[in-house]
Amino acid sequence: SQTIHQWPATLVQPVGSPLSLECTVEGTSNPNLYWYRQAAGRGLQLLFYSVGIGQISSEVPQNLSASRPQDRQFILSSKKLLLSDSGFYLCAWSGGGLSGTEAFFGQGTRLTVV
């Protein structure tokens, strides 16, 4: 069966520090991968999505970046965090292809920038 791992679960970082969140998927190949951010009490904002290794689409211009060095690995990074980067970050995967399928989410990372 497929599983998705996301870590860490919680993170407190000072303003200006770097960030690296990692997400890995097991049990499937060539998944579509996504990073979302959710502010407290708000919706799911799509940050990045990827349909293959090295293929990253950015939805929101900001100081975050994403990389997909391996088929089932998706990394969210920042060189210098801002206070406004605080939030709940969710990684997700879905099957590729033209027919929509369920999206599976990681447990999420609660990031607090202080």
Place this chain on the structure above:
Amino acid sequence: GENVEQHPSTLSVQEGDSAVIKCTYSDSASNYFPWYKQELGKRPQLIIDIRSNVGEKKDQRIAVTLNKTAKHFSLHITETQPEDSAVYFCAAPPGGYQKVTFGTGTKLQVIP
């Protein structure tokens, strides 16, 4: 790109009553319409979905209806219970299903 609008943003119902949440979408090529439930502090999880070749799907107390002509679909929860309290999100992935954007969410509160 796909635009998904979700209403209402908050909904309070008495236990046992029904709740209805509606989403409208813009991409006529969309063919898959899921609904997710997110409990406080947890990850969203799929509760029901429907494909464009059917108009309605039911799973116990939950149902989804789709009107492709009008480009809207709705989540119906009957006989609501306190454990139904959560935030519900719809999605309408565009044809090609690469970029998945969600509706803005509906916070449902079921009052005992």
